[in-house]
Amino acid sequence: MKNKQNTSYSFQHICISREDPITWVTLNRPDKANALSHDHLAEIETAALGFRDDAETRVVIFNANGRHFSSGADLTEPKHNPPLPLVQTRRRARMGERAIEAILGIDQITIAAWQGAAMGGGACLTTACDFRVGARNCFMQYPEIDLGINLMWKSLPLILNLVGPARAKRLVIGAERLYADQLLEWGILDELVDAEKLEHAAKKMADFYGGKPPIAAQMIKQSTNQLANALNHAIMHMDTDQNLLSAATEDRQTAIDAYFSKKPGDYKGR
Numbered sequence: 562m563k564n565k566q567n568t569s570y571s572f573q574h575i576c577i578s579r580e581d582p583i584t585w586v587t588l589n590r591p592d593k594a595n596a597l598s599h600d601h602l603a604e605i606e607t608a609a610l611g612f613r614d615d616a617e618t619r620v621v622i623f624n625a626n627g628r629h630f631s632s633g634a635d636l637t638e639p640k641h642n643p644p645l646p647l648v649q650t651r652r653r654a655r656m657g658e659r660a661i662e663a664i665l666g667i668d669q670i671t672i673a674a675w676q677g678a679a680m681g682g683g684a685c686l687t688t689a690c691d692f693r694v695g696a697r698n699c700f701m702q703y704p705e706i707d708l709g710i711n712l713m714w715k716s717l718p719l720i721l722n723l724v725g726p727a728r729a730k731r732l733v734i735g736a737e738r739l740y741a742d743q744l745l746e747w748g749i750l751d752e753l754v755d756a757e758k759l760e761h762a763a764k765k766m767a768d769f770y771g772g773k774p775p776i777a778a779q780m781i782k783q784s785t786n787q788l789a790n791a792l793n794h795a796i797m798h799m800d801t802d803q804n805l806l807s808a809a810t811e812d813r814q815t816a817i818d819a820y821f822s823k824k825p826g827d828y829k830g831r
Contacts (some may be wrong), residue, residue, distance in 0.1 A: 574601040582619035591627025596635035602660040609663035620767040624674040631683025657714040664689040668779045670770040674763035685716035696756040702738040709816030710807045713800040718793040
């Protein structure tokens, strides 16, 4: 990125840069297609919470280094040996939820600048932002169903709010993959540009919203989010437990085998 002042943070998996009144949060695991490990998500949460005490930033842009915005949860992360107690496993499984909630809680306007894949958890990150600018090579998919688990991180309501119930079911139950033009048509993208213009387009949008009176803009954002998500806060605490349950089923292993062998699974509902 050009003409940005780097701010010193002890982050390993993200980069923070400032271009007042805009701050860029850049996912920085390009060798892993920005897969979201536990530590990566913890850094995103920390960065997002840090904007509470930032009076200068008016817009936060989330983007990514490499070909893809994010390939989703890091499935290569090693499991604990010996296994953690269930109470701790449950808490650890909520790290993605915590990162998403931290992004939703950012007072400032948030924009996702999205190239390539936003898969699973990556799609959760983009839909947690207020606006999305996509490159023409961008696409989205929620593959969780084909791995025998539910969508978690309290993110089902986010896509539901954008596209409505039927289309949300097509995406989350059907695992349909949407490409750039359809993402724009469905209202998931707010703007679609050539890949080389992505950063410029995101900054142009940020300049527009950053030029609005910040107190009024941030209050309107907070009120809108509360109106859109009031019921969600009451019921979506359960998606982590649903994930732990579905991950313990026989169908989960069947789904994983089918996913990697590219053959249909023989699911028994147990």
